[in-house]
Amino acid sequence: MTSTSVFIPAPATPYQGDIARYWDHEARPVNLRLGDVDGLYHHHYGIGDVDHAALGDPGDSTYENRLIAELHRLESAQAELLLDHLGPIGRGDTLVDAGCGRGGSMVMAHQRFGCTVEGVTLSAKQADFANRRARELGVADHVRARVRNMLDMPFETGQAAASWNNESSMYVDLHDLFAEHARVLTVGGRYVTITGCWNPRYGQPSKWVSQINAHFECNIHSRREYLRAMADNRLVPQAVIDLTAATLPYWELRATSSLVTGIEDAFIRSYKDGSFQYLLIAADRV
Numbered sequence: 001m002t003s004t005s006v007f008i009p010a011p012a013t014p015y016q017g018d019i020a021r022y023w024d025h026e027a028r029p030v031n032l033r034l035g036d037v038d039g040l041y042h043h044h045y046g047i048g049d050v051d052h053a054a055l056g057d058p059g060d061s062t063y064e065n066r067l068i069a070e071l072h073r074l075e076s077a078q079a080e081l082l083l084d085h086l087g088p089i090g091r092g093d094t095l096v097d098a099g100c101g102r103g104g105s106m107v108m109a110h111q112r113f114g115c116t117v118e119g120v121t122l123s124a125k126q127a128d129f130a131n132r133r134a135r136e137l138g139v140a141d142h143v144r145a146r147v148r149n150m151l152d153m154p155f156e157t158g159q160a161a162a163s164w165n166n167e168s169s170m171y172v173d174l175h176d177l178f179a180e181h182a183r184v185l186t187v188g189g190r191y192v193t194i195t196g197c198w199n200p201r202y203g204q205p206s207k208w209v210s211q212i213n214a215h216f217e218c219n220i221h222s223r224r225e226y227l228r229a230m231a232d233n234r235l236v237p238q239a240v241i242d243l244t245a246a247t248l249p250y251w252e253l254r255a256t257s258s259l260v261t262g263i264e265d266a267f268i269r270s271y272k273d274g275s276f277q278y279l280l281i282a283a284d285r286v
């Protein structure tokens with residue numbers, strides 16, 4: 001598995017065409033400069049406490065670089081937590097990253113398990129970027145991204161020991177998504193998602209959630225929709241972890257940086273008013 005497939009299917013819908021264009025043109029410093037820290041490029045957010053000793057004094061000339069390294073450390077910690085929930089994975093197994101972005105989580109999964117990791121993204125630019133990084137790291141025989149729709153993945157039924165969505169499930173219908181994961185997963189395999197979802201206890205999506213949807217052209221689902229769509233598709237939750245408190249330090253630190261994008265306040269306010277939650281759900285394919 002060494003070459004990038006050049007076959008790029010037409011978008012399944014006009015919306016998917018919009019999303020492909022969105023990610024083809026994305027080049028925010030908050031993502032590229034963090035990725036440059038160690039060559040793992042993420043498009044997800046961070047968890048865990050800020051290491052204030054590592055950050056040092058805001059007056060120091062190196063402070064901004066330390067802040068960037070700290071945000072990146074928290075984003076990688078988020079991916080490590082997702083990988084912690086995949087269960088026992090062998091070197092001969094295949095993992096599927098649905099909505100793989102620039103491939104940071106795929107590389108981390110291969111480095112941890114030694115296994116094959118297959119990713120799909122709508123963006124040809126992202127797939128090229130991920131495959132270039134895999135070649136540079138010498139792991140292109142085990143890590144590959146392709147331009148494909150996660151609702152119609154190029155994998156055999158039962159091929160995957162585990163699969164995941166890391167902040168990519170808000171772009172699709174959840175019933176369609178979980179039906180496709182249930183198809184590609186082996187019986188007894190594990191599905192994991194980390195996602196932002198609106199909280200049914202709040203009532204309806206808050207104005208902050210609507211603002212996040214508009215910012216990213218996505219459609220955030222409710223926690224209830226996740227659990228219902230899993231139940232309908234042979235995915236039985238084994239762990240539901242509320243990461244809202246764990247992600248707030250990342251957002252509060254990010255809001256003080258030069259790399260702000262303008263969406264920080266909506267995340268902080270919606271996490272604090274209880275209308276939005278950052279969740280990990282790990283489910284068994286039964």
Ligand SMILES: C[S@@+](CC[C@H](N)C(=O)[O-])C[C@H]1O[C@@H](n2cnc3c(N)ncnc32)[C@H](O)[C@@H]1O
Pocket residue numbers: 016019020023041042043044098099100101102103104105120121122123126148149150151165166167168171172
């Ligand atoms: C916020 S990024 C997350 C990237 C990656 N999971 C990470 O953690 O860095 C969302 C990703 O979902 C992908 N995506 C959205 N809808 C998709 C679809 N229908 N099929 C495949 N990928 C999709 C986008 O192309 C993008 O790569």
Ligand SMILES: CC(C)=CCC/C(C)=C/COP(=O)(O)OP(=O)(O)O
Pocket residue numbers: 028030031042043044045167168170195196212216218220261263
């Ligand atoms: C939790 C939710 C609702 C996520 C929406 C999906 C999304 C765009 C994630 C982060 O991508 P990014 O890393 O490209 O965003 P940013 O540029 O803000 O860091």
Ligand SMILES: [Mg+2]
Pocket residue numbers: 030031042043044045
């Ligand atoms: Mg980011």
